[in-house]
Amino acid sequence: MVDSTTVTVLLLGDSGCGKTTFLSRLKAPKPLTENIQELEISLLKDHDQPFIYDVRFSKKSFRVEVYDTASPNQHWSSLRPDLVILAYDISDRTTLDSLKGWRSEITRYFQSGSGERIPVMMLGLKRDLRTENDQIIYPQEACRIAQELHCDRYAECSAVTGELIAEAFEDIAKMAAMTTIESGAQSEGGCTII
Template sequence: MADPPEVKILLLGDADVGKTTFLSRISQGSASHSSKGPISLLRDNDQPFIFDISFFNRPYRFEFYDTSSPENWTLLKPDVIVLCYNISSRLSLINVQRAWRKETTTHFTSAKELPVLLLGLKRDLRSEEDPNGIIYPQEGYRIAQEMRCDRYMECSAVSGELVHEVFEDICRTAALGTKKEGGGLSEGGCGMM
């Protein structure tokens, strides 16, 4: 039996937007759906974070890379890029729009074919106390469309809300992108999870 295809998924975004916490929550398995107990954070030195999963009756090995530093990922050839921001920090979304999206097209010559997803993290911090700094789903989706992302998603690793669904959506997109036709789902626009 052949080894499962290795699919590289690169999470990009500012430091402290929640990328590591998201991957740490996923790595804790099915118990991660509840918010009981602390999240044991993964260490950057342990990358890639590997998950073996079957999609479409076929096994895959998903390798997740989490970074906020271009020096760490410019040599990587990802199959999917996930741009991450903190829902409670407008600056992190602005940085995704102005810097991170530009970085992907600068460093990856195949960026037009690469699926690019926009992920809002720390959904649990969305509150009515500071309506000017909070990004609501409609705005995140609109910005994902403007940036020509393939999908917009959001979740909370702390509460576990939508983590499983987002992880599954990322992996499904990555699996579809590895088919012979290639990736690049954004021809028709952006989908929302």
């Protein structure tokens, strides 16, 4: 890499919502756009954190260090992330409902000062499990909740099928790249859905 800039990303969400599978899929040997029904995903292990991704985006090279956690009692509150991703399972409404608590924790630990703000992205995982039932979470509802939680972006994908995985990671890379410039990655308001 030309530039040694490192962007620290904190990935928060309930246990079992698909965070580790998503990160493991990004490390898979096949291209992100390829369907991986036949590919076994080798899951990353917690003790290997941070998970490192070298990124080249918009003529910038930088390193993304991702910390994955599902427990409020883990060491993540002592980190100084440049970007936070709130993840939930599209097929499990309780994981979406718990994002409000996770968002409060972000404010508590990282946004205590006046005008202090950290870019936040909301990420829907397990898109392949979206089925027609009374618990279904459509993208429009998720984007509305992302706006209520003052998230800067919303994306969703499936690590199993590969659907929208490249686009979701590109959005993460775009936000990470923006944290390396003076204006940062915070949006003027609202939420961008991909």
